[in-house]
Amino acid sequence: MSVVPFGTSGSGPVRPVPARRGSRLALPVVLGLLALPLITAAHHSRPAPYGDHVSVHARVDAGAADPGLRTRGRAVEAYDRATGRPRWTYRREGARPLALLPAPEHAVTLWDDGLVTDTVRADGSAVRWHRAIPGSAAWLRTPAARGAAGVLNRLDPRGRMLAVVTPQRIAAYRSADGDLRWVLPAEPGCVFEPARSVRHRDALMVAQPCGDAATPWTSQLIAVDDLGRIVPRRTPLGNELPGGGLGDVRTGAEKELASHR
Template identity: 40%
Template sequence: MSWKPLRALTRRSVLPALAAVLVLGAGAAAHANRPVPFGDRMAEPGGADASPVSAQSLNTGQLELKVGPGLEAYDRTSGSPLWSYRREGATALYLAMAGDSAVVVWDDGMVTSVRTSDHEVRWHRAVPGLSEWLSGEGDPGAATRTDVERRQIAVQRATAALQPVIENEPGVAVVTPALLMVFRDRDGDLRFNSRPLGGCSYDPLRAVHTDDAVMVPRICGGTNGSGHPLPGGITGIRLDGQGWQLNAGPQVLLQRLDGHRVSIDDGPIVGHRIFDTRKGAPEPACGGPTVPFAALKPGTDCPAT
């Protein structure tokens, strides 16, 4: 058996190894100092510092959640701060619960889901056009608004934009005048998205949600071929993908009655009806042809109004 003695290290042989070490070190330093995705900053227990943008406060389990610069959590019993979640360069405007998650709308158009049990950020989703609508860019008179007015409008619109659904598979719908998107909370998966018909827009300020669905009025401008104004409508969607389109006037008013029923008031001509989002259909009117005897006491198929 033959063997070769170890070769003495020379300057030429040391340089490649030294260069490799320097490259690895620089890569590690860059990795350690790279910007946090989406500007996330989570403060440890005791590091919360809330200065709420709005008076919104939600109680969930042992936590009281508030909207401040970010999402602030407090102990419900003692009132002491527990943790604080912020995003660099963004301000939280509104939060809603989807199952066990707190879903937050930010002024830069981002929507974030945070699991409250361990304050883990689960997902972020950017919604096209949301930040512009929240800020009121392009509104008549926008240039003359004060900072307080701009903030009030942003909070009001963020409240309307975020519509949670909690039954079976929790999730949220995000509504802007030009777009409707529905996300599953478990993984942030996009389950549905829709744009209104040409010449029409959604009206988030009149949108409502039940436990399993979201209903959004549509406004349509212009006229049809006969010169009559284009009718409005209502878009309804469930997280499981089932949806429907309802005819309605431009001033239709929606009101949530309970976990599965929505009141639809469409003016003196079309009238009033109740829509069941679980069945995806209007409820029969009391005393109508679907009710054989008017003397029967109204039940689940014929609610008293």
């Protein structure tokens, strides 16, 4: 009996059988279908920006009144004023809310990692913006911060401008988009005390104690509004959204005290 080597026949080498065209096309399709669950899982496992987690608990009808706001544990909770039922809950990984500032359509929150956020107040459908307050995280965790009393303030009755007061500076942000409009640093040797701030008509009065006994008391109290520090002969600063028609002109004195992006 003759032995036929593997891959050959009695009449010569065996030629490979050509693959069908359909099978060539099917292989990439099958591999794609197998990879789809992995791609979907990777998409859902991506961390939320800034550690945000918003849970909506109740459907909100158009035109419904803004809900009340409160902190509960490590979360911000919006609730129906009539029933007390929660509408939405907002958490951030590794952070705890310290202060809330309710404004029409806005829910502004200060967190203990030095971040300020603005959430759509009616239904929690979006976190509009996040802003980090420079050099504030360490101070917010000290007893001197007193639970961040007075750090968040409205600079106008409608809440279109927000002031964040820390010992080193006062920063003003446009509520609509979080745009930084001006910054007022404390005088050398002085600090702002957010807890010792009070509104008087359209002005926010903030204590600015100084270590120098020779500093007059008038320099240890400042007044600001949505345009910056209140000084004589100011030229209005336009804080509206682009296209609003207001200019962005300041006096020389204001340029020394306020800067914006």
